[in-house]
Amino acid sequence: MAPFEVLYGRRCRSRIDWFDAFEVRPWGTYLLRESLDNVKLIQDRLLMAQSRQKSYVDQKVRDLEFMVGEQVLLKVSPMNGVMRFGKKGKLIPRYIGPFEIVERIGEVAYELSLPPDLSGVHPNLTFEEEPVTILDRQIRKLRSKEISSVKVQWKHRLVEEATWETESDMRSKYP
Structure with missing residues (x-):
């Protein structure tokens, strides 16, 4: 009907x-x-x-299990406006690799042999960000206040991947 x-x-x-x-x-x-x-x-x-x-x-749907020595692709989560793996925007790759499995840690957790350019990846797949230098400063004037921003180059990142951060946040996080 x-x-x-x-x-x-x-x-x-x-x-x-x-x-x-x-x-x-x-x-x-x-x-x-x-x-x-x-x-x-x-x-x-x-x-x-x-x-x-x-x-x-x-x-x-099936459960995937891998053996030590197999080659797998690593899924990466994209972020808007951030240049990763040499590409920016819609062209950011969803998967990178292949990488060899070194050890099985848990049911779905594996240790991979990553290349040196991915050495900043933490074992739980998060990046430890550390500022290297401040490349530029700017002050934005609003109606009632001024906001100072700094362009920061991060460790293990290229100069093109530098981001604008508020100066007060940078002073509080990295004294």
């Missing part, structure tokens, strides 16, 4: 059929009972469609 037909119990009429004799609809408890039956029918069909979609997904 069409969604309109399920909800309202009748076929959708076009403008041509608007001027036909109107249907006599029961009022009171009959209307309520009919509406509840329609809601139950819709819920049953939604559950049936949901279980069908779940069965399709369950056929494709």
